[in-house]
Amino acid sequence: MLQLPVIRQNPNWVKERLAVKFFTETGLVDTILLLDDQRKKLQLEFDTNQAKVNSTSKEIGALMAKGQREEAESKKQEVAALKSTLQPITEKLGEIEKQLQDELVKLPNLPSEKVPEGRTPADNIVVREGGVKPQLPKEAVPHWDLIKKLDIVDFETGAKITGSGFPLYKGKGARLQRALIQYFLDFNTAAGYTEYLPPFMVNEASAYGTGQLPDKEGQMYYMPADNFYMIPTSEVPVTNIYRDEILKETDLPVKMTAYSPCFRREAGSFGKDVRGLNRVHQFDKVEIVQLVHPDNSYAVHEEMINHVEKLLNNLELPYRILALCGGDMSFTSALTYDFEVYSAAQERWLEVSSVSNFEAYQTNRMKIRFKDEKGKTQLVHSLNGSSLALPRIMACLLENNQGPEGIKLPVALHHYFGGDLIS
RNA sequence: GGUGAGGUGGAUGAGUGGCUGAAAUCAACGGUUUGCUAAACCGUCGUACGUCCUUAAAGAUGUACCGAGGGUUCGAAUCCCUCCCUCACCGCCA
Numbered sequence: 001m002l003q004l005p006v007i008r009q010n011p012n013w014v015k016e017r018l019a020v021k022f023f024t025e026t027g028l029v030d031t032i033l034l035l036d037d038q039r040k041k042l043q044l045e046f047d048t049n050q051a052k053v054n055s056t057s058k059e060i061g062a063l064m065a066k067g068q069r070e071e072a073e074s075k076k077q078e079v080a081a082l083k084s085t086l087q088p089i090t091e092k093l094g095e096i097e098k099q100l101q102d103e104l105v106k107l108p109n110l111p112s113e114k115v116p117e118g119r120t121p122a123d124n125i126v127v128r129e130g131g132v133k134p135q136l137p138k139e140a141v142p143h144w145d146l147i148k149k150l151d152i153v154d155f156e157t158g159a160k161i162t163g164s165g166f167p168l169y170k171g172k173g174a175r176l177q178r179a180l181i182q183y184f185l186d187f188n189t190a191a192g193y194t195e196y197l198p199p200f201m202v203n204e205a206s207a208y209g210t211g212q213l214p215d216k217e218g219q220m221y222y223m224p225a226d227n228f229y230m231i232p233t234s235e236v237p238v239t240n241i242y243r244d245e246i247l248k249e250t251d252l253p254v255k256m257t258a259y260s261p262c263f264r265r266e267a268g269s270f271g272k273d274v275r276g277l278n279r280v281h282q283f284d285k286v287e288i289v290q291l292v293h294p295d296n297s298y299a300v301h302e303e304m305i306n307h308v309e310k311l312l313n314n315l316e317l318p319y320r321i322l323a324l325c326g327g328d329m330s331f332t333s334a335l336t337y338d339f340e341v342y343s344a345a346q347e348r349w350l351e352v353s354s355v356s357n358f359e360a361y362q363t364n365r366m367k368i369r370f371k372d373e374k375g376k377t378q379l380v381h382s383l384n385g386s387s388l389a390l391p392r393i394m395a396c397l398l399e400n401n402q403g404p405e406g407i408k409l410p411v412a413l414h415h416y417f418g419g420d421l422i423s
Numbered sequence: 424g425g426u427g428a429g430g431u432g433g434a435u436g437a438g439u440g441g442c443u444g445a446a447a448u449c450a451a452c453g454g455u456u457u458g459c460u461a462a463a464c465c466g467u468c469g470u471a472c473g474u475c476c477u478u479a480a481a482g483a484u485g486u487a488c489c490g491a492g493g494g495u496u497c498g499a500a501u502c503c504c505u506c507c508c509u510c511a512c513c514g515c516c517a
Contacts, residue, residue: 039472039473040472040473040474043472043473043474043486044473044474044485044486046473046486046487047472047473047474047485047486047487048474048485048486050485050486050487051485051486053497053498054485054486054498056497056498057441057496057497057498058441058442058497058498059497060441060497060498061441061442061497061498062441064441064497065441072497073497075497076497077497078497079497079498080497083497246433246469246470248451367470367471374480375452375468377470
């Protein structure tokens, strides 16, 4: 959620930035300012009336103590009159506050100045590429054929147990998942991230805090009996750890990492996007999250990108880093870099990580603040990134490293997997 | 799921209708003292939204908030109702 003072101070600039995201309902900005104005007026009115009620009530107490009952009674009537004028004000104030909140939530985060212009994924800018694309032999096949041949992921049985898009990992496939999770977590904790294993369902307040609600409600699995949501990423529970907290400046940066399965309904997906492991309803992911001083967030963003890049280098996968254009960024992000790995048999790039700076957008909703050296309370900045999402990493490892003897794993995984070959 | 006890500021914890936005202690922060550390002493030490004042900072002032929401009352942390959570015991169970 954008900070009201920011909108107040520079509504036109806000509108300009929103245009970069192709957010056209700029009338919202004016509506918000209008509501804010009304709110202030009503609050002043309420406060002055309520102050009178409070002081008169005290007088009544004093009169009663002195036994002056008649005066007390007449004061009581005064209060009653005040309260009847107060009632409509209170109601109106409540309404306006709710409206203001509702409208405020509809505004996406403002893109940073670094965000490239553009409307579609084609406008994203390749920042850099790394690794080497393998030259695959003619008989090379996509991962959905490989997993069948090797019998390491069983989609049919997953569909029988649950439904399509719920893969059942088996044997070395299950083991590879475990190895990757373990490796990623070790890599992150070695870089100073504290490991968490969070709840996989969250309540409404948490889903709202990171911006899944109300924007992406349909993307989450919902458990109506308890009003819980299955997490679409561990970002949700992990960032919410510090909801409504005021940190000390010396606590910053807070660096957290967590593994979790991720649940996504992926309503509306179709075609080659969903083939095999390319897009599934349940997948595993290790996430990194940081809460940082607002002055540092862009430096930290770079640091996180380098961190994820190192991981991909260690996995010996060809990758590229994209700066997402205004039209392709998420609602809540101020700047996002996507990481894609090259899936050699499908001959396409697959997104495996998205590293974003949210500035104060999430933390304003969650009220995650810190006291600066002057003792002033301000919002921290939040960032997160995948490190990494497993299924597509697995798809690429399988496709890119296939050979006559089987799948050769990168050195970094040998220890974790307990071997160097899937055959 | 049942029964009982609770939920107060960073922590402990007092507060059963007005003098309580909240005692006290601890922690934290600033200072004095000290060769250094410790101790001692002094001071500061909730959040949000407004208003006034100011270039701003600071300051003054109002309102709300003692798990959440509602109610009673002139007046609620305090009484009542609903919900949530925590703890203990029982039941069930990985």
